[in-house]
Amino acid sequence: MxxxxxxxxxxxxxxxxxxxxxxxxxxxxxxxxxxxxxxxxxxxxxxxxxxxxxxxxxxxxxxxxxxxxxxxxxxxxxxxxxxxxxxxxxxxxxxxxxxxxxxxxxxxxxxxxxxxxxxxxxxxxxxxxxxxxxxxxxxxxxxxxxxxxxxxxxxxxxxxxxxxxxxxxxxxxxxxxxxxxxxxxxxxxxxxxxxxxxxxxxxxxxxxxxxxxxxxxxxxxxxxxxxxxxxxxxxxxxxxxxxxxxxxxxxxxxxxxxxxxxxxxxxxxxxxxxxxxxxxxxxxxxxxxxxxxxxxxxxxxxxxxxxxxFGWWQGSTFYGTTTTIEGPLSHGNFSSRHRGSKLSSSALRPLRKRNSDEDYFAAPPEGVITAKTTVEVTSGPVHGYARYAGSEASVMELEDKGATSPSMMTK
Missing domain, CATH: 1.20.1070.10 (Rhodopsin 7-helix transmembrane proteins)
Incomplete structure (x- = not known):
């Protein structure tokens, strides 16, 4: 039926x-x-x-x-x-x-x-x-x-x-x-x-x-x-x-x-x-x-x-600034590592990317640091986003290798 x-x-x-x-x-x-x-x-x-x-x-x-x-x-x-x-x-x-x-x-x-x-x-x-x-x-x-x-x-x-x-x-x-x-x-x-x-x-x-x-x-x-x-x-x-x-x-x-x-x-x-x-x-x-x-x-x-x-995930590539610094020394085995804490900002400049490399090739005297520094900055507009959501604004990483000089021992 x-x-x-x-x-x-x-x-x-x-x-x-x-x-x-x-x-x-x-x-x-x-x-x-x-x-x-x-x-x-x-x-x-x-x-x-x-x-x-x-x-x-x-x-x-x-x-x-x-x-x-x-x-x-x-x-x-x-x-x-x-x-x-x-x-x-x-x-x-x-x-x-x-x-x-x-x-x-x-x-x-x-x-x-x-x-x-x-x-x-x-x-x-x-x-x-x-x-x-x-x-x-x-x-x-x-x-x-x-x-x-x-x-x-x-x-x-x-x-x-x-x-x-x-x-x-x-x-x-x-x-x-x-x-x-x-x-x-x-x-x-x-x-x-x-x-x-x-x-x-x-x-x-x-x-x-x-x-x-x-x-x-x-x-x-x-x-x-x-x-x-x-x-x-x-x-x-x-x-x-x-x-x-x-x-x-x-x-x-x-x-x-x-x-x-x-x-x-x-x-x-x-x-x-x-x-x-x-x-x-x-x-x-x-x-x-x-x-x-x-x-x-x-x-x-x-x-x-x-x-x-918009977006289901906000990380360093979406809002904020990422900064990386590397600094190897010319001699020795001294090393240190530090990671910075998260920061937030509601007024960042327009998105842009800048790389900076500095190399020193002259043979350094004993105890002088030879360094290569790389800085990468990526930022984007957040328009008040930091008021109501966390944003990863800065990560800093530092690595040093080389001989230990008196000046470094005092730091």
């Missing part, structure tokens, strides 16, 4: 066909995973924000990119909730229309999918303003934009509910807008998801091209200055790829169904597992690429949301 059910039917599906008995647990698993990871990180950032607020550390405002990630997590939580409700259908072995669970399932699909796309697009747009235009967004405009995003997302869902009664019924492998209301599905949901999807791709492509055009036209010295920027550009490619891979299968399947194509249950299970993975993948992606913002113990500087916040 179950195998003969049509995906397009909107009535209660009892019992679940074998395909859904195997596929829905996968959708539920990734929904619960995204709900747990997004919820944990959202709670973590909430505690951080509350602590900074109590200490008076947000008087000048909060870092805008930090706030965007915070809102994206809230969107991912709602999206994950929709597909985590598949656990109910698995437990009951049926998708029951007309229940509170079915209505909640449909509501969170409508709100979560659209909100996730809107805030991923907002992050891309904000990055474009900071990186390509070199500008900033005023707090007033920024928070009005956030308010407008949430108002838009909820308005689309509310309009759908107000236009029709019993709007959320079984739509394939879970509950969503009845297939009879195709115009509502298209114009109040999927059109905007496709705009967000392709808009995100276009924006990141423009950012990437802008970065590499700077590398092309810059001189050798200035090109070295943009090494960290080039690294950030590579990270940036991942954002639109992850969003498209997760979202396009379900969006494409719904579009195909609207043209009359019969979409099988297994495809909806695959597409559902993909789109509900947005949550845990966003947590993983931003925790790795923007960890200096997310996990900073102190409030990130309000002006730091550009390329200098």
């Amino acid at each position: 179950g195998a003969s059910h049509s995906v397009s039917l909107s009535s209660t599906l009892d019992p679940l066909p074998s395909t859904l008995q195997r596929g829905l647990p996968v959708v539920a698993f990734f929904g619960l995973l995204s709900l747990a990871t997004s919820g944990f990180l959202f709670l973590f950032l909430t505690v951080r924000l509350a602590g900074w607020w109590r200490k008076g550390q947000l008087r000048q405002g909060a870092n805008q990119f930090f706030i965007l990630i915070y809102n994206l997590l809230l969107a991912d939580i709602q999206q994950a909730t929709a597909f985590a409700l598949s656990t109910v259908w698995v437990a009951k072995n049926k998708i029951e229309v007309g229940t509170t669970t079915c209505w909640a399932n449909g509501w969170f699909v409508s709100v979560g999918d659209l909100a996730s796309g809107v805030f991923i697009f907002s992050i891309a747009l904000h990055t474009f303003v900071a990186v390509v235009k070199g500008g900033t967004v005023s707090d007033r405009a920024f928070y009005l934009w956030l308010l407008g995003c949430w108002a838009f997302v909820y308005a689309m869902a509310i309009v759908t509910v107000r236009r029709h009664t019993d709007v959320y019924v079984r739509a394939g492998a879970w509950c969503w807008v009845d297939q009879r209301f195709e115009n509502d599905r298209l114009w109040l949901h999927y059109v905007w998801i496709f705009i967000a999807m392709f808009g995100t791709v276009v924006i990141y492509a423009l950012i990437y091209l802008s970065i590499y055009s700077r590398l092309t036209i810059s001189s050798a010295e200035n090109r070295a200055e943009l090494t960290s920027t080039k690294r950030a550009a590579k990270w940036m490619i991942i954002y639109p790829i992850v969003y498209i891979v997760c979202t396009l299968p379900l969006a494409g399947g719904r579009m195909a169904a609207m043209t009359g194509i019969q979409v099988p249950y297994w495809y909806y299970c695959l597409a559902g597992a993909a789109i509900t993975s947005c949550g845990w993948l966003d947590v993983l992606l931003y925790a790795l690429t923007r960890r200096v913002l997310i996990f900073s113990k102190e409030p990130p500087p309000i002006t730091d949301y550009g390329l200098n916040t």
